[in-house]
Amino acid sequence: MIYPRVYSESERQRMRSKRLYTEGSELLTVTISNLAASAQKLYGFSTDATIRKYLPLNYIRIFNDSSCNLKVYVNNSSTSEPILKNTIWTYEGNFNTFLLENMDTENEATGTDIYCTVQRKPLGG
Numbered sequence: 001m002i003y004p005r006v007y008s009e010s011e012r013q014r015m016r017s018k019r020l021y022t023e024g025s026e027l028l029t030v031t032i033s034n035l036a037a038s039a040q041k042l043y044g045f046s047t048d049a050t051i052r053k054y055l056p057l058n059y060i061r062i063f064n065d066s067s068c069n070l071k072v073y074v075n076n077s078s079t080s081e082p083i084l085k086n087t088i089w090t091y092e093g094n095f096n097t098f099l100l101e102n103m104d105t106e107n108e109a110t111g112t113d114i115y116c117t118v119q120r121k122p123l124g125g
Contacts, residue, residue: 016053024122025054032116035070035102035109042076044097045118054120056094063088066113068104092121 007015028051035041045051064070064083071080075095082103083089102109 020054020120021123025057025120027117027119028054030116030118032100032111032114034111035068035100037105037107038102040099040101042097042099043116046096051118056096057118057120058094058123059090059092059119059121060095060098061088061090061117062100063115064109064113065115066109068102068107068109070109070114071101071103073099073101 030043032043033041045055045057051057060074062070062072062083064085064087067085069085070083072083072089072091073080074091074093075097076099080101081089081091100114
C-alpha cells in the first residue's frame, strides 16, 4: 500500500513560493462596480480567496470603455495616473490594492464598461 506524502507547513510554503516564482497565476478578472460622479472605490484582494493566494500581484490592466475619465491610485499611493476614456492603462509592480476615481463631475462611470484584469506574473526560472 502506498501512503500519500504528508508535507509540513514550511515545505508547503516553500513549494508554493517556487510555483509562484516559476508559474505565476492566470489572468484574473476583477468586477468593477458603477462609479457615481466624483466617487471613489477601493479594490482590495485580501478577502478574495481566488486572488489572495497570489498576493502581492504585479500586473494590472484596466480598459476604460466608459464615457468618463478615471484616475487610479495603486497601493493607496498619493500619486494617481489618469485613465482617459477609451484607453487601456497597465501597471507592472507589486501591489495589493488599487483605488479607482471617477473624474467626471456629472456622469456615472458604468462598471460594465470598465474591464480590469490582474495577475501575478512569474518572476523567473
